[in-house]
Amino acid sequence: MPEPAFNPLIHAPHRLRICAMLSRADGIEFGEILDRIGLTKSALSKQVAQLTEAGYISETAIVRDRRSRQLLALTPEGREAYAAHKAALQELIDAPDRTTSTMDA
Template sequence: MDNPSDQARFDELIHAPLRLRICASLAPVQWADFSLLKQNLGVADSVLSKHIKQLADAEYVRVERFAKRGHSHLRVSLTEAGRTAYVGHVAALREITAGEG
């Protein structure tokens, strides 16, 4: 897999603009708090929840609920499969934009 095109794979699920932005936000971190994602992406709870559910159903993200100071919180992370799909999708986009795809 030394050749980037070995990893390149266009992913319809990730390609949707908000889901791509979610994956891009999660890629550099271990976990992201739902409220921080919502704020950074500038979307409503329901919109973010819908897209996270689609990614979770595909096992691209892991969702964890926990209590902190008596309040319920939700955090999200990319799974190994999600990270692989995201990296492959970005590689495919690079090939397409470079005129190689």
Template sequence: MNHPRHDLDEVIHAPVRFSIVAVLAAADKAEFAYVRDTVEVSDSVLSKQAATLEKAGYIKVTKGFVGKRPRTWLSLTARGREAFAAHCAALQAISESARASA
């Protein structure tokens, strides 16, 4: 039998990326500044972690304008939603297996 930790997603597992994906899982899309403030990271940290998630196909980054002000929005892709759900299920399975063996 495989330990459920083998089902953890290495891309999502990093604490900041996990936090970003969790915020995005609760919405269709979120403005960059909202995610930054909610996750409590700097612009550069969010940019770097968002790029990693985008490269994995888990998030989509959309740029546009509100009036004359440039804005960036982040959203989870279908693949990202599936990966997040599977990662959370693996965390739950790890927790349950630990309780069952105690």
């Protein structure tokens, strides 16, 4: 597993949710992600485009029920980047709190 690295591209809330969903599947149709995330089609397309341009998501045209659909999947690079980002977030969560309160003095 790669060294944990905070990834600002993945960290944006909608892109983080997209990566989280895709990390649990071999592929999910664009329409299903659209329904789950609650964005407009154009807003989701922008989020997906950023992840695709980074090489984190692949898009495959499929035909189901005689309709063309987009199947989205994390690439190996995307899975690695998401895993590293998740690990970096977990390190932040697990880090001991080193702040002191004036009430502790």
